[in-house]
Amino acid sequence: MNGIEINDVSKTFGDTLALNQVSLTFGPHKIYGLLGRNGAGKSTLLNIITNRLFADSGQVTIDGLPSIENDPAQNKVYLMSEKNLYPESMTCDEAFKWTKQFFKDFDLDYALNLAKQFKLNTKKKIRSLSTGYTSIFKIIIALSVNTPYVLFDEPVLGLDANHREMFYRLLIERYSDNPFTAIISTHLIDEIANLLEYVMIIKNGEIMVNESCETLLSKGYAVTGTITQVDAFIADKEVIGTDVLGGLKTATIIGSINKSTVPDWIEITNLDLQKLFIKLTNEE
Amino acid sequence: MQINFEDERPIFAQIADGIEDAILTGAFEESGQIPSITELSVSYKINPATALKGISLLVDEGILFKKRGVGMFVAPGAVSRLRDKRKELFFDHYIKKLIEEAKKLGITNKEILEMVERGYQE
Structure with a gap:
């Protein structure tokens, strides 16, 4: 079975129910919008898929493989998250090479090319980047990583309008050349609405909409x-x-x-x- | 090719219309190549599946054809076929609306005809 399947997943933090029996499937080669207000449970869901958090109950499978502590499954997924997981003293160049160790299909030439397009100085340390350039740095990795599933958690945080347009254009080009599943969680809904094939809306830890964008509208x-x-x-x-x-x-x-x-x-x-x-x- | 997504119809239909308009005005010539699905998707920031759906509509109508490995082209005779199709819709899309509005404003049939004459002369 291809796709990321989430089956009856629940997660609580203290007495807050972050996800309540969530079941959904992300199919291959589609662009999904994962929408929800702040605190709705979007990041929790993305973090559970990628083992950064563990569900209290329920299962996640990636192309049929259980997701928990399972490298063959996790190698298929890349999460561009709000949190920076790279050592802060690392430079962008070093981080690109480091990523290549974990994701063998990471395209270093393409990443360096994108860095040029975005005017990111790759000699800089990650911690010295502005909010916008931290997002750009993460976007570059996410677009170069070439995993079948790429999860974007707030990809355009702090980006100016020009850079946001660039990101949307690169995403479409990348997707057209080599289709993958993109799951995009963002608050700038107007900007990506026409890009989405499917829409999932989370409210208070529950899925309230899971539908093709065209059908929904x-x-x-x-x-x-x-x-x-x-x-x-x-x-x-x-x-x-x-x-x-x-x-x-x-x-x-x-x-x-x-x-x-x-x-x-x-x-x-x-x-x-x-x-x-x-x-x-x-x-x- | 200009598209305004405020329209109430689905986006793929508007993409198809935009391409039709460009063919009718000569911006896309008969037997000429049109932008690829990727180019269309990028310039209108739409999902490539949506662009493909719009293109497929015109392929089915014989307005566009696909050369494998090369791209999409405007079919010979597309302009006259599009004109015939648009003429059939002209009454529904324009004349009916014109008369509806004219009735609201109390414009008579004779006054409309005079305006049409004037419009052609200007």
């Missing part, structure tokens, strides 16, 4: 009009959120749309992933 729509018009229109519909601005009201609706029943004066727009995410994860 076709499940609903938004309408805008005057308050009375919109209220009349949404009376018999499943509404997941409303916003009022002056006399205008916008309602986000789950359900299929029958255009012939929509009055002229109501404007229909598509769901967008970020807005949907906000509606679904807002605490009441």
